[in-house]
Amino acid sequence: MTVHYQERGHVALITIDRPERRGAMNLESYQQLAEGWRTAAAAPTVRAVVITGVGDSYCAGADLKEFIPMVAEGARDRAEKGEKPEAAPASDDAIEGSSSDLTLAVLRGVDYPKPIVAAVNGPCVASGMEMLLGTDLRIASPDAVFGLPEVKRGLFASGGSTVRLPRQIPYVHAMDILLTGRHITAQEAMQFGLINRIVEKAELLDTAMEIAHAIAANSPGAVSATKLSVLDGFKTGITQAYARELEHGDKVFSAPDAIEGPKAFLEKREPRWTGVSQSV
Known part of the structure; x- marks a missing residue:
């Protein structure tokens, strides 16, 4: 190898x-x-x-x-x-x-x-x-x-x-x-x-x-959505890029990690992420 x-x-x-x-x-x-x-x-x-x-x-x-x-x-x-x-x-x-x-x-x-x-x-x-x-x-x-x-x-x-x-x-x-x-x-x-x-x-x-x-250590779903949103911005016009950004954001905000993250912060503990990396 x-x-x-x-x-x-x-x-x-x-x-x-x-x-x-x-x-x-x-x-x-x-x-x-x-x-x-x-x-x-x-x-x-x-x-x-x-x-x-x-x-x-x-x-x-x-x-x-x-x-x-x-x-x-x-x-x-x-x-x-x-x-x-x-x-x-x-x-x-x-x-x-x-x-x-x-x-x-x-x-x-x-x-x-x-x-x-x-x-x-x-x-x-x-x-x-x-x-x-x-x-x-x-x-x-x-x-x-x-x-x-x-x-x-x-x-x-x-x-x-x-x-x-x-x-x-x-x-x-x-x-x-x-x-x-x-x-x-x-x-x-x-x-x-x-x-x-x-x-x-x-x-x-x-x-x-x-x-x-x-x-x-961060939410895998939030991380991959952020990366893919940035990459979308390179490939499309700004109007479509903003639209795609909202689509990525909705996936993150509707996932369980969006509840777990703030809860863990308020409870002063490490978050227990259940999400996975997104695909395109």
Whole structure:
């Protein structure tokens, strides 16, 4: 196994383990990563997910020797036949398994219902960077680097970066990363707003788990509704986004947790949540 999955309380930990390839992913790795996302999404006790790598390796994208030739061949075949690539599927179908493993692995077009914390312990480039854009909170070690070097290789960042990156950081910074293909440091990434903070490597995973457990301590239904409402706002006009916000809110206010939360606060005790993460 090159991708490991385990659960620690209400938090799932997904670890990419290919240090000999600096975290570069082959087809098997993408399939295992996609399965990890599916498992965490379906697990009723999991309320948050942490994604990280091993040693000094996070995710350096697709393995150029094995994976890129296969992708290029597929693109050439479609071009010769005049076919268009398949559009990203509906997010719930993507998680359940009807989408390609590659699409789900990099969280492209997926409204993942549970919060994801990225603990970037090394190079986060190419599809590793594209996957990062599908996470919600991001911390990195001081030596981490980030980038989309596809243009330097005559390739294209088709894992969602041309869509998501300009929506997450200022346009000029996004275009700097996309068009120059250069790597940026962890310090630059924090200045750009790409990551939340920089943490010493020895403390990185523990810090990420602390963040995830803090999220998991909240009402899972309220947390997932909040995340999905934010994601809806990226996809629709403001009027429809406000309408969807009210729909998400009604689900939360009509659930038992909306009674348990205030009651526990008044009784000065920890709440006993019975709700689960919502799906789209």
